[in-house]
Amino acid sequence: MDIEGLREAIGAGRVEIRRSKRRSKTIGSLLEGETIVLVLPWRYPVRGNEAQLASLITRLEKKIGSVRAGALDLEQRCRDLTARYFADDVLPASVRWVGNQHTLWGSTTSVTREIRISDRLRFAPPWVLDAVLVHELAHLRVLDHGPRFRALVAAYPQYDRAQDFLAGFSAGQEWSRSARTA
Incomplete structure (x- = not known):
């Protein structure tokens, strides 16, 4: 301009x-x-x-x-994951990357059906991003993390592996922060 x-x-x-x-x-x-x-x-x-x-x-x-283009990719991923792992056609109203989630990987507002994904995941392996999206898509169906929720996310075959990856990633970030302040 x-x-x-x-x-x-x-x-x-x-x-x-x-x-x-x-x-x-x-x-x-x-x-x-x-x-x-x-x-x-x-x-x-x-x-x-x-x-x-x-x-x-x-x-x-x-x-x-670039954020809008990335959001379109996330929306398509959600459509694909919904078709593959859920027995309904419940889709989010919007899915977008956000830069202000430093402790969460994703969040869902069930009333507005909005999903936000931490931009810390932009360069994560696709199967990890998909696991986070499956988690958030499950929250469109079940609000808590009870048995019904766990059954929904268990349909994604790499869900537990992705949780391990994210736990290690979080530990590495925390270690990096503490090393810089020491």
Whole structure:
């Protein structure tokens, strides 16, 4: 995006500028619906810094594009896993990667049928990602981790192996964090 594109996007409401008295130096960016929101320090001048803001938006748009493409892959995986391991056609309303899950591998909101998968799994072996998706898909059918839930996830043949992998991965991450702070 160039400076003229930035001005046009602001005028059309595709980009919103918000000021924050809490920010002193950094610029934040986020996506709300289809609107890119730039959160600027209260005294940050837009004029004179338009090239920097346009560059930030370009980077964010690339990231959004890759996240959306990844979400489509997750949705297809969920359709495939549902067809293979569940005797119904219950599908999530959305499945997406998130960067704010540091202790969970995935989470499901049963009311909205949304599944979120930690981006720590982006480079995990496919069978591990599938096990996490099967786990979250099972939560669309059963809320707790009781016998019915365990029977559903047991249908995935590598579920226990994936749990072992994730336990080792978590231990390695914890060890790495403690080694850096020591």
